[in-house]
Amino acid sequence: KTKEMCIDFRKNQRCPKPVYIKGEAVERVETYKYLGVVFDSKLNWKENINSVLKKVNTRMYCLRKLRSFGVNSGMLVTFYNAVICSIIVYGSVCWGGNISKFDRGRLEKIVKKAGHVVGMPLDSFKTLYEKRLLKKLMQILNDPTHPMRHYFDSRRSNRSGRFLPHKTNTNRYKASFLPSVLSVFNENYNSH
Structure with a gap:
């Protein structure tokens, strides 16, 4: 399943609208592991x-x-x-x-x-x-x-x-x- 993570350091953070691929909402996550490194939204x-x-x-x-x-x-x-x-x-x-x-x-x-x-x-x-x-x-x-x-x-x-x-x-x-x-x-x- 496709996942997305939003990284936003602005003071007034706004949650972006959900992303859809082929009519299916992309799951928003707080952490994501990429090439063995764990990223988080902060x-x-x-x-x-x-x-x-x-x-x-x-x-x-x-x-x-x-x-x-x-x-x-x-x-x-x-x-x-x-x-x-x-x-x-x-x-x-x-x-x-x-x-x-x-x-x-x-x-x-x-x-x-x-x-x-x-x-x-x-x-x-x-x-x-x-x-x-x-x-x-x-x-x-x-x-x-x-x-x-x-x-x-x-x-x-x-x-x-x-x-x-x-x-x-x-x-x-x-x-x-x-x-x-x-x-x-x-x-x-x-x-x-």
């Missing part, structure tokens, strides 16, 4: 984090079992990166900047638990997210045919090589991909 990502943590917790059991069998730390880290970390960071360039402090804390907590199980500290969610942002930016900059390449080229300073900051008024947009990736790049650019 884009607060709580349902997505719940879904991620549910998947991760089942895999943490396997990590603990491997440790109980005496598997060395190197193999445990490899398992963590392939089976757990990959779930944590999947789609994070879309949602990672706009999750609540509470949900970010939940992700940080599970990474710390995994680090305890493998016997060494692991990259925090914040670090994983920033690495993903930079990787995505490098993919865009290295592909002259990418549709966003022109945007990034136009934001780059000829003198310093840094990106010009993105001016915006809303916190939701400040935490989204474009302003976030520019900010993370500039922070890393200054540290080198």
Whole structure:
């Protein structure tokens, strides 16, 4: 069955008229899972984090079992990166900047638990997210045919090589991909 979701951040939200396809009303939903990422009508990502943590917790059991069998730390880290970390960071360039402090804390907590199980500290969610942002930016900059390449080229300073900051008024947009990736790049650019 066809479903629709209305995302509206205006102060005076109006429920749009129902959509009909072949005479049948399209079902309006509050959450929708697309390519493994759960979207909700407020884009607060709580349902997505719940879904991620549910998947991760089942895999943490396997990590603990491997440790109980005496598997060395190197193999445990490899398992963590392939089976757990990959779930944590999947789609994070879309949602990672706009999750609540509470949900970010939940992700940080599970990474710390995994680090305890493998016997060494692991990259925090914040670090994983920033690495993903930079990787995505490098993919865009290295592909002259990418549709966003022109945007990034136009934001780059000829003198310093840094990106010009993105001016915006809303916190939701400040935490989204474009302003976030520019900010993370500039922070890393200054540290080198």
